[in-house]
Amino acid sequence: MSYFSSIPQAPADSILNLSVMSKADPSSSKVDLGVGAYRDDNGKPWVLPVVHKASTRLATDPAFNHEYLPVGGLPALTGGAQALIFGHNSPAVEDKRVYTIQTISGTGANMVGAVFLKQFKRPENAAVYISKPTWGNHRSIFQTAGHEVREYRYCNYETLGLDIDGMLEDLRAAPKGQIVVLHACAHNPTGIDPTAEQWQQIANVMEEREHFPFFDCAYQGFATGDVDRDAFAIRLFVSRGFELLVAESFAKNMGLYGERTGCLHAVTKSSDLIPMVSSQLNRLSRATVSTAAAYGAKVAGTVLQDPELYSEWLGNMTEMSSRIKTMRDALRDKLVALGTPGSWDHVSNQIGMFSFTGLSKAQVAALREKYHMYLTEDGRISVAGLNTNNIDYAAKAIDDVVRNVK
Amino acid sequence: MLSSATRTLLRRSAAAQAPARTLSTWAQVEMGPPDAILGITEAFKRDTDPRKMNLGVGAYRTDEGKPYVLGAVRKAEELLLAKGLDKEYLPITGLAKFTTAASELAYGADSPALERLAITQTISGTGALRIGGAFLQRFHKTQQTVYLPTPSWGNHAAVFRDCGLKVASYRYYDPATRGLNLGAMLEDIRALPCGSIVLLHACAHNPTGVDPTPAQWQEIQRVVEEREHVAFFDMAYQGFASGNADRDAAALRSFVASGKAPVVLSQSFAKNMGLYGERVGTFSIVGADAGESDRLLSQVKILVRPLYSNPPLNGARIAAEVLTNNQLRTEWLGEVKQMADRIIGMRTALRSRLEELGSAQSWNHITDQIGMFCYTGLKPEQVDRLAKEFHIYLTRDGRVSVAGITSSNVNYLAESIHNVTKD
Numbered sequence: 001m002s003y004f005s006s007i008p009q010a011p012a013d014s015i016l017n018l019s020v021m022s023k024a025d026p027s028s029s030k031v032d033l034g035v036g037a038y039r040d041d042n043g044k045p046w047v048l049p050v051v052h053k054a055s056t057r058l059a060t061d062p063a064f065n066h067e068y069l070p071v072g073g074l075p076a077l078t079g080g081a082q083a084l085i086f087g088h089n090s091p092a093v094e095d096k097r098v099y100t101i102q103t104i105s106g107t108g109a110n111m112v113g114a115v116f117l118k119q120f121k122r123p124e125n126a127a128v129y130i131s132k133p134t135w136g137n138h139r140s141i142f143q144t145a146g147h148e149v150r151e152y153r154y155c156n157y158e159t160l161g162l163d164i165d166g167m168l169e170d171l172r173a174a175p176k177g178q179i180v181v182l183h184a185c186a187h188n189p190t191g192i193d194p195t196a197e198q199w200q201q202i203a204n205v206m207e208e209r210e211h212f213p214f215f216d217c218a219y220q221g222f223a224t225g226d227v228d229r230d231a232f233a234i235r236l237f238v239s240r241g242f243e244l245l246v247a248e249s250f251a252k253n254m255g256l257y258g259e260r261t262g263c264l265h266a267v268t269k270s271s272d273l274i275p276m277v278s279s280q281l282n283r284l285s286r287a288t289v290s291t292a293a294a295y296g297a298k299v300a301g302t303v304l305q306d307p308e309l310y311s312e313w314l315g316n317m318t319e320m321s322s323r324i325k326t327m328r329d330a331l332r333d334k335l336v337a338l339g340t341p342g343s344w345d346h347v348s349n350q351i352g353m354f355s356f357t358g359l360s361k362a363q364v365a366a367l368r369e370k371y372h373m374y375l376t377e378d379g380r381i382s383v384a385g386l387n388t389n390n391i392d393y394a395a396k397a398i399d400d401v402v403r404n405v406k
Numbered sequence: 407m408l409s410s411a412t413r414t415l416l417r418r419s420a421a422a423q424a425p426a427r428t429l430s431t432w433a434q435v436e437m438g439p440p441d442a443i444l445g446i447t448e449a450f451k452r453d454t455d456p457r458k459m460n461l462g463v464g465a466y467r468t469d470e471g472k473p474y475v476l477g478a479v480r481k482a483e484e485l486l487l488a489k490g491l492d493k494e495y496l497p498i499t500g501l502a503k504f505t506t507a508a509s510e511l512a513y514g515a516d517s518p519a520l521e522r523l524a525i526t527q528t529i530s531g532t533g534a535l536r537i538g539g540a541f542l543q544r545f546h547k548t549q550q551t552v553y554l555p556t557p558s559w560g561n562h563a564a565v566f567r568d569c570g571l572k573v574a575s576y577r578y579y580d581p582a583t584r585g586l587n588l589g590a591m592l593e594d595i596r597a598l599p600c601g602s603i604v605l606l607h608a609c610a611h612n613p614t615g616v617d618p619t620p621a622q623w624q625e626i627q628r629v630v631e632e633r634e635h636v637a638f639f640d641m642a643y644q645g646f647a648s649g650n651a652d653r654d655a656a657a658l659r660s661f662v663a664s665g666k667a668p669v670v671l672s673q674s675f676a677k678n679m680g681l682y683g684e685r686v687g688t689f690s691i692v693g694a695d696a697g698e699s700d701r702l703l704s705q706v707k708i709l710v711r712p713l714y715s716n717p718p719l720n721g722a723r724i725a726a727e728v729l730t731n732n733q734l735r736t737e738w739l740g741e742v743k744q745m746a747d748r749i750i751g752m753r754t755a756l757r758s759r760l761e762e763l764g765s766a767q768s769w770n771h772i773t774d775q776i777g778m779f780c781y782t783g784l785k786p787e788q789v790d791r792l793a794k795e796f797h798i799y800l801t802r803d804g805r806v807s808v809a810g811i812t813s814s815n816v817n818y819l820a821e822s823i824h825n826v827t828k829d
Contacts, residue, residue: 007701066682120434276435287567
């Protein structure tokens with residue numbers, strides 16, 4: 001009788017499972033619109049040219065080694081990341097009211113923030129509110145950290161645009177002082193972002209109800225192609241005097257995915273609070289990972305701190321975001337040209353890597369079975385998986401299932 | 407660039423009233439405890455004396471006192487750069503090529519346990535302890551306390567507590583002999599409730615450098631098995647202790663071969679491959695059969711996903727290359743032996759010099775102990791004097807990182823230690 005006999009089999013991760021199925025599919029016409037990683041026009045992973053340059057620089061630097069980073073992380077990364085998120089002349093940064101700790105990408109940042117909030121949130125029973133829908137791992141992260149998790153309305157499933165009234169109503173109806181997870185830009189999975197005016201309205205309600213904002217920023221520069229525009233919401237909240245957390249990832253915008261490069265930023269009211277907040281975040285991080293991964297941080301830090309490389313990086317991001325925009329518009333146009341029933345404007349209006357197509361579970365299954373097209377069962381496609389070689393095929397496939405499968 | 411409308415909005419907001427709540431969200435956050443080792447490093451940095459020595463650092467240094475990037479690691483990096491690989495996410499459990507090779511290194515390439523191993527790549531040793539702790543917290547409901555040797559690595563307690571486990575201890579180090587108090591250790595482990603989680607340092611005990619002999623390990627194994635405890639091995643110095651990877655894993659392999667106690671392992675490549683900051687490690691559970699280990703791994707994945715989704719790429723690729731490329735592996739094992747030998751050499755030199763100086767005390771423990779650290783037996787007051795009068799920095803428990811000793815400073819160190827201990 002094994003010691004472990006009573007431990008049950010756990011369910012497989014649905015998104016990663018999709019990837020496994022797609023990889024195993026031998027069909028030459030298969031289209032992978034599942035996992036959220038950028039692909040070039042040939043459907044291949046793309047290591048950014050500027051990342052190649054930075055890597056080569058590190059490889060030829062005689063001072064390069066593998067020593068431990070400080071607990072807070074690599075200063076070149078954390079300093080550069082602060083300037084990137086909050087802006088180069090951010091008063092919050094200049095007032096020394098921001099503490100940044102390096103993390104294991106965005107997931108690590110979300111988790112460190114979640115554990116920190118569990119220990120220090122006020123009121124002690126404040127729940128964490130996530131958008132309906134949101135990235136699959138959000139609920140798991142905050143529950144694992146011990147919070148109660150609730151939802152606020154977000155996606156209008158009929159228009160496939162923002163349900164701003166529902167969102168504001170839910171935030172207003174919540175007890176005072178709750179924690180609200182907000183996607184800074186390029187909402188995952190819907191691609192639906194509030195406008196500048198809507199962000200103001202959201203900030204008004206957050207202020208009124210004394211809610212605490214926890215921004216998840218995984219696509220800065222990747223959404224509109226402009227890093228300042230994509231940071232608008234965060235900077236708005238900071239300028240309005242909010243204290244907040246930002247979980248930042250360089251997985252997509254620098255293509256560093258597997259190197260696990262990210263940061264958690266804490267913005268406080270006063271620099272007096274920074275020694276306490278930083279010491280607690282450091283302590284938490286020390287007990288989970290000791291220190292974060294060095295290599296990706298050095299690559300990102302090199303890019304962020306060198307004006308030439310930084311400028312080149314902005315160009316690489318524009319290349320990614322414009323290819324994605326081109327594919328959005330192309331898909332929409334082709335569906336319109338095919339006369340596919342329904343409105344398809346949402347495909348080009350939504351922003352970032354993902355599009356919430358509005359396809360039903362049955363239609364998604366049919367796409368997989370008949371057309372070897374892989375997308376998650378909520379109808380989310382990773383637009384990065386579309387390219388000039390497969391867009392016609394994809395449009396026709398969608399047209400077919402919309403007409404013939406309910 | 408922001409549109410002018412957007413800039414106007416931002417300007418207006420900045421001028422708007424501050425939120426109604428005047429007290430910061432963080433007002434009740436207390437100062438976290440100071441990090442003992444960090445404090446030493448800061449004091450060392452501030453010191454301007456040319457003779458200063460930092461014996462707190464837990465990273466290998468060459469005889470010139472410099473960080474060391476292993477030749478095998480450099481070559482592996484060159485090979486990898488030439489391959490032009492992408493940076494796609496690893497699976498949740500990491501790079502299979504790495505975890506397979508790592509498991510063979512730990513358990514032995516022909517170990518039957520390999521067929522029934524649940525193994526995941528982790529954020530170095532700390533991450534492995536964290537996943538292991540989380541796994542036991544969730545699935546080992548009968549006993550939720552981890553028993554650590556006294557003393558143990560400073561971060562052990564913090565990691566296990568943050569997993570939601572309780573932490574207690576068993577006697578280990580004998581200050582009188584500066585060696586192992588085997589009798590007390592066996593007594594304490596025998597007295598624990600059946601099925602307790604016992605953390606064991608596989609080799610090169612941190613911070614004392616005191617390891618059980620093979621015969622002593624047999625006795626420890628008997629008691630652990632008798633009481634059906636969970637043997638949680640922490641192996642952060644394989645190859646680095648004796649210079650021989652198989653010898654350093656002997657205790658672990660003996661427990662696994664016997665199969666009477668459940669074994670879980672935290673494995674780190676920080677020191678033996680010098681990959682410190684790249685965070686390369688594994689956590690594994692020895693299951694009853696392949697089916698069981700699949701089941702266990704499915705649960706491990708559930709634990710990993712909310713913590714960090716998947717582990718870092720770079721270090722795992724380097725380690726995999728070194729372990730699976732025959733030339734690099736041979737070179738690596740040679741370099742690990744060299745590092746271990748330099749450390750053994752410094753131990754010998756320190757002890758000899760102290761004896762030459764006519765120290766009345768016994769310094770045998772310096773060469774009896776093994777691995778990166780030496781528990782000198784120095785008292786806190788003596789440690790403070792070493793810092794203030796001699797510009798030598800070590801932790802107040804008397805722990806010296808032997809890696810910080812070089813042929814140019816070993817005499818100065820011996821003289822200074824003699825100075826503070828001769829009265």
